[in-house]
Amino acid sequence: MKRRYGSFLKVFSLLFVFTIFEGKAEESSKTLVVGELVYKEFHDPGYVYFQTEQGKKLEAAFYYRFITFEQIEKWTRGENFELVIDDRKGVGVRRKSDHGFFKVVFARPDNPIHLLEKACLDTAMTTLDIAGCYYQSAERWGRESDYLFRELSRSVSKAVLAQLSDAKMKWLAYEASLMDGFYKYGEEQGGSIMRIHNASLKSELSQSFFYQIVRFLE
DSSP, X not given: OHHHHHHHHHHHHHHOOOOSSSSOOEEETTEEEEEEEEEEEEETTTEEEEEETTSOEEEEEOXXXXXXXXXXTTOOTTOEEEEEEETTTEEEEEETTTOOEEEOEEOGGGOHHHHHHHHHHHHOOSHHHHHHHHHHHHHHHHHHHHHHHHHHHTTSOHHHHXXXXXXXXXXXXXXXXXXXXXXXXXXXXXXXXXXXXXXXXXXXXXXXXXXXXXXXXO
């Protein structure tokens, strides 16, 4: 069953690309372009604001860690950006004028991973489709966490890094144990709905760890 899920996800990721804005998302050079943004302004202690094509205001944090003051002060109000998900750096924005990628952390309701998941679920037709939406989100949350953890490891003390590394190992062990238990529970209960619950739990756990890491940056 697990092998079947893995094969499905590989095919699923190649066949489907989702959009959260009016335009279709497109994939190029391992970067998923999710939508178009217009830069509005930035404020201390490191928050930047954009507007979508539909006029919605989005807030994202950069903590003066991912974007320096010298960089962002050169941005012009009204200039165009792309909301993207990079295979290596995760969620960010790409400046159209010079194609520069800038890592940001969007506010929880507007994180593109949330929105892509919702768009995926809105179009899913089968149990495997729905489960695939959640598994894809889990993978994206995992890449986000890995990127932030690497960033933290460059700036915290050795003592803090040791504690964080230990906590990460214990969290992953807990996650694996919980998922294994839930998978066995699903086999005992039976029914295709358990496949969805299993995938949803995986996504929730990956998301939870991501926001735990974010707290160290705030």
